[in-house]
Amino acid sequence: MKRAELITxxxxxxxxxxxxxxxxxxxxxxxxxxxDDDLSEEFKIY
Structure with missing residues (x-):
């Protein structure tokens, strides 16, 4: 792997x-x- 690619x-x-x-x-x-349970459900990370 090229160095620039690795850094990227x-x-x-x-x-x-x-x-x-x-x-x-x-x-x-x-x-x-x-x-609020409903609100926290919307922002949950899956």
Whole structure:
């Protein structure tokens, strides 16, 4: 694998992990604020 390709792949994985973390944090905050089962279901990560 070329070095540039490897670096690009690592950046993509890091961005995906950050996005998943941010989505989880957002869902937790929504649960805190509204504490609504229906709302938390919509934002659940599958």
């Amino acid at each position: 792949n690592l950046l993509c994985y890091e961005n995906r992990a950050n996005l998943m973390f941010a989505t989880g944090q957002t869902r937790n905050k929504i649960d805190e604020i509204y504490d």
